[in-house]
Amino acid sequence: MNLLKDKVAAFICEREVREVEFGPFNMFARFRALGWEAALSCYEKDNKNLFKDEIHEWMATLTCNKYDKLSQLKLTGTVNLIDVEMSFDTLRKLARYDSLPARDYTIPSLDDLLLKPEAHPRWNDMLEALFLPGTFHGTIYRRNLKIEAKLLLMICIYNVIPRRGDKQEVRFPKVPILYSLLHGSPRFPFRYVVMNNVWICRNKVGRNIIPYCRIITGLLKLFKAIIPEDKGATKRHKPFDIRRMGVG
Template sequence: MNRLKAKAVVFICEREVREVEFGSFNVFAQFRALGWEAVLNCYDKDIKNVFMDEIQEWMATLKCNKYDRPSQMKLTGEVNGIKVEMSFDTQRKLAKYDDLPARDYTIPSLDDLLIKPESHPRCDKQEVRYPEIPVLYSLLHGSPRFPIRYLIMNHIWICRNKVGRSVIRYCRIITRLLKQFKAITSEDRGAPKRHKPFDIRRKGVGWTYDESERYHKLKSKGQ
């Protein structure tokens, strides 16, 4: 990662999702039903910088404990000589995740969902990974509920261990965590990277968005 010319690009920072833009799609209602509403907001007040060296150091030293239940999972790394632990408890201090109690759930069948999992090189606009299916199902229906704190930690651990994947996600959550443990000192300087809110009208190259009283239309290269 140190050899990358544009190092800041691989540090993926969460962006605020505004209800005024996405309320019509029922996004906020389903997130509230799951107790996940806090993930739609910003976490760290510093919206212009990202502490790349400190985040990279934490990820590079990251270890995961052995656990029997998701709530027992812990990720522990070291920054500036300070051990920083991400767990269910430390995440609860960052934001009100999982305000509603989690319940046991059964992964729905593909026939029930009518979603085709990827069977060849992935295309984000057409197919989804099999592990993502229960998450998408819950987002569509507002149930069943399961802890997003576990999803976040599991995703971070996957990013840490996947060979050839130079991406670090949840940088704003990690930053708040490092500050919670006072692992970021007054001498640490973040690199400039503005965290912009997610704007549906600026999805990216090739995307166009239109709305009227009757419909919302999101198109990709004319489709």
């Protein structure tokens, strides 16, 4: 990260999604059906400051605990000598994530996938639901997404599973997320999506991004790891504007 010419650009900040603009496209109904509506709002009221040094320090010191169930997953980083924990519990303190009735989430085993295929949508069925007919064989391009899936992808790029690059293609991890948002199932915890993506970005060589900067800032303030000397950098967090989302 320190070698980047434009370090600020590597920090991905979530954007506010306004219901007056995106409600008519069923965007809010889609997120509410999964209990993910908190992903559409800005988690941190400070809409100007980016505490990039403190966020960078947290990511650089991040560790992951051993866990048997997803609900036990914890990521812990240190900022200003204070341990800041990202977990199911601390994320719930920031916002009403996973608002539907809680249950213990488990990762499906290979036996589950082979013996209970009806519980897990097939890959081609997901592609057929997301893309225009005859356009999802071989490389899957963003331009071929159906209109609701295309709008959902733009929100996912910043607020659900932030990534850089791939301006023309759809990355495979986003396919099941887009499918779940369109159909309301299968249901899995947004908080796990966040922590899994943070851990991947922390460890994958060459990724050079830090996602969910507003969530991380909220955690730093929750644990009182931001001290008065930390002024932050000026970076205005813009909301999504449907008029600026490009042709199509």
